Each structure stands twice: as C-alpha cells, then as structure tokens.
Amino acid sequence: MKLTPLASDSMGARAMCFLVETDDIRIVIDPAVALGPIRFGLPPHPRELARFEELQNRVFEEVRKADVTTISHYHFDHHDPEHPDIYQGKRMLIKHPLENINKSQTKRSKDFLKLIDGKPKSIEHADGQTFKFGDTKIEFSEAQAHGTNTKLGYVIQLAVTDGDMTFVHTSDVEGPSLDDQLDFILKQQPDVLACDGPMTYLMYKYGRAALERSINNLKRIIDETPVQHMLLDHHLCRDGKWREKMVDVIKHGEGNDCKVQSFAEYAGLDESLLESQRKILHEEEPDELGNPLK
Numbered sequence: 001m002k003l004t005p006l007a008s009d010s011m012g013a014r015a016m017c018f019l020v021e022t023d024d025i026r027i028v029i030d031p032a033v034a035l036g037p038i039r040f041g042l043p044p045h046p047r048e049l050a051r052f053e054e055l056q057n058r059v060f061e062e063v064r065k066a067d068v069t070t071i072s073h074y075h076f077d078h079h080d081p082e083h084p085d086i087y088q089g090k091r092m093l094i095k096h097p098l099e100n101i102n103k104s105q106t107k108r109s110k111d112f113l114k115l116i117d118g119k120p121k122s123i124e125h126a127d128g129q130t131f132k133f134g135d136t137k138i139e140f141s142e143a144q145a146h147g148t149n150t151k152l153g154y155v156i157q158l159a160v161t162d163g164d165m166t167f168v169h170t171s172d173v174e175g176p177s178l179d180d181q182l183d184f185i186l187k188q189q190p191d192v193l194a195c196d197g198p199m200t201y202l203m204y205k206y207g208r209a210a211l212e213r214s215i216n217n218l219k220r221i222i223d224e225t226p227v228q229h230m231l232l233d234h235h236l237c238r239d240g241k242w243r244e245k246m247v248d249v250i251k252h253g254e255g256n257d258c259k260v261q262s263f264a265e266y267a268g269l270d271e272s273l274l275e276s277q278r279k280i281l282h283e284e285e286p287d288e289l290g291n292p293l294k
C-alpha cells in the first residue's frame with residue numbers, strides 16, 4: 001500500500017485529502033481544498049491563495065487517475081461542489097446525505113448530488129458499510145460526531161486494508177475525544193493513522209476536558225495498536241504551536257516506536273502552517289493593494 005497526503009493544513013490550506021494506492025485500486029479520500037475565510041480578523045493572504053491553487057491542482061490530477069473517491073461529510077474542505085466534473089466516471093462512496101446529518105449539511109449534500117448528477121459511475125452510501133476490491137477492503141464507521149459533539153454534524157471514518165497493512169483516515173473527529181471515535185480506530189488496528197487532531201486554536205470552544213481526553217486517547221492508540229505513523233493534522237495544524245501542545249503524545253510515541261508527524265512531515269515536505277501565520281504574513285508582506293486589513 002502506498003500512502004500520499006495530497007493536501008492538508010500542514011501543507012498550507014484546509015484539507016485532509018489522501019491518496020491510497022493498493023495493487024487493486026486507487027482511492028482519493030475527501031478530494032477538496034478550502035481556505036479559512038477569516039482568521040485573526042483577516043482574509044487569506046496572497047501566499048495562501050497561491051498555495052490553495054497549487055494543492056487543488058494536485059488533488060484534481062490524482063482524482064482524474066483514481067478509481068474510487070470517498071466523501072466523509074459535506075463541508076467544503078472535504079467535498080467540492082464547484083468542480084463537479086472531477087467526479088466523472090468515479091465510483092463514489094459517500095456519507096449518507098439524509099441520515100445522521102445536520103440541517104446545513106443536508107442542504108449542501110442535496111445541492112452537491114444535483115450538481116454531479118449523471119457524472120459518477122456509481123454513488124453508494126458508505127456509513128457502516130464495507131466494500132471489497134480484490135484483496136483490498138474499505139470499511140467505514142457508522143456516522144460519528146464532527147468533533148466533541150454533533151452541533152457541526154456527523155462524519156464517517158474509514159479504514160483501508162490490503163492484507164499487508166491497514167490505514168485509517170478519521171475525517172473531522174477533532175481529537176479523537178469521544179469513545180465511539182476512538183473505538184473504531186482501536187478496532188481497525190492501523191499501521192498508519194491520518195487523524196484530525198484536537199482543535200487547540202479555538203480552546204474556548206474546544207475545552208480543557210476534551211483536550212485531556214484526546215491526548216489520553218491518542219496515547220491509548222499508540223499503546224493498543226501497531227501504529228507506526230500517527231499523522232496529526234487539519235484542525236490541530238491551524239495552531240503554530242501544535243507540537244508543544246502535543247508534546248506528551250509525541251514523547252509517548254518516541255518511547256513506543258511510533259512517529260507522531262504532520263501530513264507534510266510524513267510526505268517529506270517542509271511544513272507550512274500558512275493559516276496560523278496569516279497575521280504575520282499580512283504584516284510582513286502586505287499585498288499589492290496595500291490591503292492587510294479586513
């Protein structure tokens with residue numbers, strides 16, 4: 001199995017997009033890229049816009065070559081309604097658009113399915129389902145909370161196994177802080193885990209208790225699974241100090257043969273946490289309109 005992160009927050013834009021290649025199949029998970037509209041009261045810096053385009057092109061290129069695309073939920077950093085043609089001819093495994101879904105995502109999923117109508121080879125609801133492609137198996141979790149509760153709706157996690165190894169992609173669990181999010185990961189026994197880490201950049205929303213639970217859960221994953229690469233990214237990598245906040249997990253990994261890394265680091269790239277640097281970027285490199293402000 002070959003694993004390639006295609007776009008994520010540690011690579012410069014909001015995303016959690018992964019390419020998984022096995023002998024049987026090419027899968028692109030959550031093919032979409034977005035930018036935080038406002039951070040520190042500021043719009044995206046031109047450098048973020050440029051990176052966004054770069055990452056988006058890379059994602060589209062890989063989707064074109066893929067057999068299967070999966071969509072874990074209907075936020076714009078996980079599905080892309082503006083480029084419906086990328087789904088042409090794909091077998092799509094998607095979060096159920098009507099069950100276990102909040103109001104805003106129900107509307108988005110409806111709009112999205114209308115836009116892509118007739119383009120994919122097939123569209124199947126994936127919640128709690130298992131799909132086989134030769135020796136490759138993709139197993140999805142039931143719908144689980146987006147983060148610490150269901151205010152933002154639900155996501156589905158997935159595990160890909162090819163007989164040699166297992167890869168788990170958590171989607172937006174923001175932690176994981178909850179038991180059913182953790183249980184799916186423990187049950188799958190991943191060798192590589194791509195995990196949406198705790199939302200430390202918005203602690204007033206996320207809360208100390210959730211952070212403590214998430215840190216404990218990440219350590220449990222290191223103790224109770226064969227995981228050798230724990231890739232923490234997405235919400236966590238909107239925080240320029242994510243390594244300090246995750247130092248317990250990183251150290252626990254070091255003592256237990258598990259590298260705790262961002263997607264960028266795993267891919268051998270320099271980390272560029274552009275959203276977390278937005279204020280500094282606007283100060284140091286105001287754009288050509290001299291417009292660093294709102």
Ligand SMILES: [Zn+2]
Binds near residue numbers: 073146172
């Ligand atoms: Zn989301």
Ligand SMILES: [Zn+2]
Binds near residue numbers: 016075077078172234
């Ligand atoms: Zn997301």
